[in-house]
Amino acid sequence: MAIQIRQTRQKEAIRNAFLKADRPLSPEEALGTAQTEVEAVSIATVYRNINLLVAEQWLIPVEIPGESTRYEVAGKEHHHHFHCNDCGKVYEVEGCAVPVKTKLPKGFRMTGHEFFLYGTCAACR
Amino acid sequence: MAIQIRQTRQKEAIRNAFLKADRPLSPEEALGTAQTEVEAVSIATVYRNINLLVAEQWLIPVEIPGESTRYEVAGKEHHHHFHCNDCGKVYEVEGCAVPVKTKLPKGFRMTGHEFFLYGTCAACR
């Protein structure tokens, strides 16, 4: 028989952290938000639940150059990310301004693209 | 007095590795290429010399999401990078097809951008 999945306060708090945030969170950020809801959540539990949520495709990983992986809830429209050089937070930028017809070398096939913006966010100015 | 800089076979082989490659190399890749020229080069020497070359701005670091840092010779025209999902190599893609006028949230200031292409390179198809 399959192992049964249980609801726990920690799991709920971690899911809520991602739902409340309108931007991709690092495990550390998710921990901080979850702890405002449930007093004691450990970083190990955050990592465990992130992995579960990624496996069931409720979360998707967002990899940023030179940064640790962030996670955001799945199912959003195509968008890109803005990385604040001051506070390190990653924000979502709506739309895709990329005309995906860059000239590739012969024989190359493109299957996807990522576009990152860098700068200073409103809170840091 | 300032410490004197010496020319060595290893240093020359590492520089040549980057000159020969028309794409950004990881330290491991640079090691492989350098070893075809000088029998014994250690990875420590590759890292040491990469750091020296970055400090004197002969090399510039290229950070790829989820990958270790690559390095390419400085002074090239504005371009972006293609990451092969099969072999992991990073290639250069000429030109910048990005109309940088994405609508940012209010108060955000953009200072730069990065554009990555993903797919399969000619050698892997």
Added chain:
DNA sequence: TGAGTATTGATAACGCGCTTTCAAGAGCAT
């Protein structure tokens, strides 16, 4: 309510990229 077992917290351990250590080797000025 109580039994059975999935989940948690605290912490040790891991992997990987990178740096440091130090004795041996080798440029460079003389």
Added chain:
DNA sequence: ATGCTCTTGAAAGCGCGTTATCAATACTCA
């Protein structure tokens, strides 16, 4: 060629993000 000292190789060490360990806790179902 000689000597000074910068550079190298091999391996240990480090930092950080992440995972494993294991006893204690707490869901869920009967």
